[in-house]
Amino acid sequence: MDLLALPKTELHLHLEGAMPQQTLLQLVHKYGGADEVPDLDALQARFRYRDFAHFIATWVWMVGYLREYEDFRLIATGVAQDLIAQGVRYAELHFSPSDYERHGLRLQPLALAVRAGLDEAVQKLGVTLASRFGLILDLGRDNGPEKGMRWLEEAAEVAAEAGILGIGLGGSEQRFPPEPYQPVYQRAAALGLHRVAHAGEAAGPESMWGTINALGVERIGHGTRAIEDPALLTFLARERIPLEVCLTSNVRTGVLAALHDHPLATYLRAGVPVTLSSDDPAMFGSDIVNEYRQARDVLGLSGDDLIQIARTGIEVAFLSEAERSELLAEFDQVVAGWRSS
Numbered sequence: 001m002d003l004l005a006l007p008k009t010e011l012h013l014h015l016e017g018a019m020p021q022q023t024l025l026q027l028v029h030k031y032g033g034a035d036e037v038p039d040l041d042a043l044q045a046r047f048r049y050r051d052f053a054h055f056i057a058t059w060v061w062m063v064g065y066l067r068e069y070e071d072f073r074l075i076a077t078g079v080a081q082d083l084i085a086q087g088v089r090y091a092e093l094h095f096s097p098s099d100y101e102r103h104g105l106r107l108q109p110l111a112l113a114v115r116a117g118l119d120e121a122v123q124k125l126g127v128t129l130a131s132r133f134g135l136i137l138d139l140g141r142d143n144g145p146e147k148g149m150r151w152l153e154e155a156a157e158v159a160a161e162a163g164i165l166g167i168g169l170g171g172s173e174q175r176f177p178p179e180p181y182q183p184v185y186q187r188a189a190a191l192g193l194h195r196v197a198h199a200g201e202a203a204g205p206e207s208m209w210g211t212i213n214a215l216g217v218e219r220i221g222h223g224t225r226a227i228e229d230p231a232l233l234t235f236l237a238r239e240r241i242p243l244e245v246c247l248t249s250n251v252r253t254g255v256l257a258a259l260h261d262h263p264l265a266t267y268l269r270a271g272v273p274v275t276l277s278s279d280d281p282a283m284f285g286s287d288i289v290n291e292y293r294q295a296r297d298v299l300g301l302s303g304d305d306l307i308q309i310a311r312t313g314i315e316v317a318f319l320s321e322a323e324r325s326e327l328l329a330e331f332d333q334v335v336a337g338w339r340s341s
């Protein structure tokens with residue numbers, strides 16, 4: 001199967017973690033960090049993590065080099081170009097305002113700068129995908145629900161213009177459980193925004209139950225540790241709650257000892273809706289084509305499994321129904337072409 005030509009989605013992708021390494025290096029040098037990271041080799045060495053906490057610390061270091069709105073426009077263009085080149089037909093990009101307030105940046109112009117960068121890539125490449133990059137506001141659980149509520153209100157004011165579709169919750173899952181965010185998620189629902197959250201990544205099934213029951217999420221980021229609770233797996237399958245699986249990420253952040261341990265195949269057989277994403281591909285030395293390749297080569301998934309996963313990505317995306325129908329029709333046409341040849 002031609003994994004590049006397979007029409008794919010990226011529903012769990014952090015803008016900052018997807019920025020091309022060359023672009024990051026450019027920003028590091030712009031802000032005087034060249035002594036610490038003189039070249040790409042040094043940058044890649046910086047991107048090896050001892051554990052999840054070390055990964056978060058590295059993230060904080062990295063985003064310290066995003067200081068002007070122009071930087072966000074630049075990285076958004078780079079990320080969008082990479083995605084289009086990998087056969088991604090639709091992506092939802094998480095962005096995190098929390099790290100940038102110390103540089104005096106405000107959420108609204110930041111989101112609009114990201115949108116401008118995405119539009120620029122679309123224009124540059126001459127493709128008509130302008131509506132096919134959505135944004136997810138990642139509140140970052142380390143920041144607390146009060147800040148989260150403020151960012152939500154600010155984001156809602158520019159949601160239409162910037163293409164902000166919903167909210168998410170990344171960060172230190174073990175230290176910050178989901179329940180305190182219930183009012184923020186209820187407010188997001190009232191504003192007509194979608195709701196996702198990371199869960200079952202660094203913490204266990206109890207964190208996933210809390211995310212489902214308290215936050216009412218429509219999809220869960222990762223869900224790697226749902227395998228520890230058979231009742232949870234049954235629930236996810238019955239209620240059709242999708243998991244945004246990110247294989248390489250789970251190994252690189254130390255959630256799994258080896259990729260072979262990932263329960264993706266079990267989830268598929270149990271009827272849980274699963275999608276594949278790359279999370280922070282530039283920080284993990286991966287991309288979405290590689291994620292599908294790993295699922296096939298390491299986890300033994302069949303071509304039909306991969307097709308089902310890619311199609312699920314369109315089915316559970318936060319697209320309008322018209323956009324979804326259009327994308328599904330295109331997807332089915334590609335697959336039918338493969339089957340008849």
Ligand SMILES: [Zn+2]
Nearest residue numbers: 170198221279
């Ligand atoms: Zn993530």
